[in-house]
Amino acid sequence: xxxKPRGLEPxxxxxxxxxxxxxxxxxxxxxxxxxxxLLIELVGGVGARVLDLGCGTAELARRLAPEFESVTAIDxxxxxxxxxxxxxxxxxxxxxxxVGRVEDVALEGTFSAALAAQSFHWxxxxxxxxxxxxxxxxRRLVLxxxxxxxxxxxEPLQALYRRFSTNQDxxxxxxxxxxxxxxxxxxxxxxxxxxxxxxxxxxxxxTSLHSQxxxxxxxxxxxxxGAFDDAVRAAVAPHAPDGxxxxxxxxxxxxxxxxxxx
Numbered sequence: 001x002x003x004k005p006r007g008l009e010p011x012x013x014x015x016x017x018x019x020x021x022x023x024x025x026x027x028x029x030x031x032x033x034x035x036x037x038l039l040i041e042l043v044g045g046v047g048a049r050v051l052d053l054g055c056g057t058a059e060l061a062r063r064l065a066p067e068f069e070s071v072t073a074i075d076x077x078x079x080x081x082x083x084x085x086x087x088x089x090x091x092x093x094x095x096x097x098x099v100g101r102v103e104d105v106a107l108e109g110t111f112s113a114a115l116a117a118q119s120f121h122w123x124x125x126x127x128x129x130x131x132x133x134x135x136x137x138x139r140r141l142v143l144x145x146x147x148x149x150x151x152x153x154x155e156p157l158q159a160l161y162r163r164f165s166t167n168q169d170x171x172x173x174x175x176x177x178x179x180x181x182x183x184x185x186x187x188x189x190x191x192x193x194x195x196x197x198x199x200x201x202x203x204x205x206x207t208s209l210h211s212q213x214x215x216x217x218x219x220x221x222x223x224x225x226g227a228f229d230d231a232v233r234a235a236v237a238p239h240a241p242d243g244x245x246x247x248x249x250x251x252x253x254x255x256x257x258x259x260x261x262x
Contacts, residue, residue, distance in 0.1 A: 004121075004125070004178070005171050005172075005173035005178065006169045006170065006171045007167050007169040007170030007171055007213070007214075008121055008122060008173075009169070012167050012169075012213060012214075013076070013122045015166075015213070015214075015216040015218075015219060016056070016076075016077050016080065017076070017077040017078070017079060017080075018079075018216040018217075018218040018219065019079060019218065020210060020216050020217035020218045021210065021211050021216045021217075021218075022057070022077070022079045022080055022083050024207050024208060024209075024210040024211035024217075025056060025057050025080075025083070025211050026057075027200065027204045027205070027207040027208035027211065028146075028208050028211055029146065029198040029200075029208070029247060029249045030059060030198075031059060031060060031117065031144060031146065031251060032193055032195045032249075032251055033063075034193065034195075035144075035191075035193055035251065035253060036063065036064060038191065038253060039060065039064065039115070039142065039144070039253070040064060040067050040068075042113065042140070042142045042253070042255050043068075043112055043113040043115055043140070043142055044112030044113050044138070044140070046067050046068070047068065047069050048067075048068050048069060048112035048113065049068065049069050049070050049071075049072075049109070049110070049111045049112045050064075050068050050070070050071045050072070050111060050112060050113060050114075050115055051071075051072050051074070051107075051111040051113070051114040051115065051135070051136065052071055052072065052073040052074065052114075052115050052116075052117075053074060053102045053114055053115065053116040053119055053120065053123070053128075054074065054075055054076075054102060054116060054117075054118075054119025054120070054122060054123070055073040055074060055075045055080070055081075055084065055117075055119075056075060056077075056080050056084070056117075056118070056119065057080055057083050057084045057087060058073045058075075058084040058087075058090070058095075059117070060115065060117050060144070061073045061084075061095060061115075062084065062087060062088065062089030062090055062092065062095070063089060065089060065092040065094055065095050066092070068094065069094065070094045070095075070096065071092075071094060071095045071096070072095075072096045072098060072107065072108075072111070073095055073096070073097055073098070074098045074099075074100065074102050074105055075098075075099065076099070076100060076101050076102075077099075078099045081097050081098075081099050084097070085097055096108075102123055102128055102131075103123065103124050103127045103128050103131060104127075107135055109135075110135055110136065110137055111135055111136050112136075112138065112140070113136060113138060113140035113141070113142060114132055114136050114140070114141050114142070114258075115141075115142045115144070116141065116142070116143055116144070117143075117144040117145075117146075118144065118145060118146060120141075120143055120175060120179075121173075121175050121178075125179065125182065125184055126184070126260065129184045129258045129259070129260055130260050132258050133258060133259060133260065136258075138257070139257040139258050139259065140255065140256075140257060141185065141255065141256060141257070141258050142253065142254075142255045143175065143176065143252075143253070143254045143255070144251065144252075144253050145175065145251070145252045145254075146249060146250070146251045146252075147249070147250055147252075148247060148248060148249060148250075149194070149248035149249065149250050150248070151239070151247070151248055152238075152239045153235040153236050153239060156231075156235040157232065157235060160228060160231050160232060160235070161214070163228075164215070164220070164224055164227070164228040165213075165214030165215065166214050166215070166216070166219045166220055167213055167214035170213065170214060176190075176254050182261065183259070183261035184258055184259070184260070184261070185256050185257070185258055185259075186256050186257050186258075186259065187254060187255075187256040188255050188256045188257065189254070189255050189256075190252065190253070190254045190255075191252070191253045192250060192251070192252050192253075193250070193251045193252075193253070194248075194249075194250055195249050195250075195251065197246035197247055197248050197249070198246075198247045198248075198249050199244050199245070199246055199247070200244065200245055200247065201243055201244060201245070202233055202236055202237060202240055202243055202244075202245055204245075205232075205236060205245040205247065206229050206232050206233060209228075209232065210225075215228070
């Protein structure tokens with residue numbers, strides 16, 4: 001099996017330690033609350049011990065923690081953990097916050113399931129899968145992925161991505177297909193949620209793009225960041241006459257069991 005898709009190397013993951021990306025995270029669309037009962041059930045139900053891999057600002061961990069015995073939330077970015085702890089729910093006594101790589105950070109005990117929301121693509125898959133088979137007896141992994149559905153500005157936006165991204169190595173991929181092809185994940189179920197369009201100001205929409213791979217303001221040239229922002233506003237504005245973007249968001253939940261092939 002070939003290496004991971006290009007553009008997912010560790011030096012690209014480091015951009016999520018940048019202050020500008022942490023600041024921009026607040027502009028991301030939230031995960032639909034309608035999915036909460038499903039996620040609670042999938043990770044083991046009320047009273048579960050949950051491992052949150054690459055938690056970022058830990059939207060799901062903070063929101064769902066009251067339902068669980070414990071949540072261990074891990075991220076390699078110290079700024080992300082600091083922000084998560086300062087946000088609503090971040091002071092829950094049953095959340096253990098860990099700064100470090102999910103592949104080797106010190107863990108305590110075993111877990112009902114592992115949850116990864118918009119993060120599993122960054123990890124060292126064989127190393128982490130091997131670790132999960134040891135610390136998650138059920139081997140249950142729940143993946144939550146969120147993306148924009150096609151919108152009238154999608155085509156010009158993709159052209160802007162190709163022009164301005166600091167990650168020119170990036171190649172499109174489907175995480176689940178990649179994990180299945182390597183036999184790291186056996187799928188037990190999939191659910192796709194098409195929420196009502198998320199509404200936010202054009203300014204917040206532009207900010208949200210700077211929370212993504214390749215668009216850290218700390219790594220873009222100032223002139224490039226300004227030109228990118230101007231071009232995005234120009235592409236979106238005709239479809240947001242009141243200054244509000246109506247963003248079609250699709251959330252996919254995939255669950256299954258992890259294993260090392262062979």
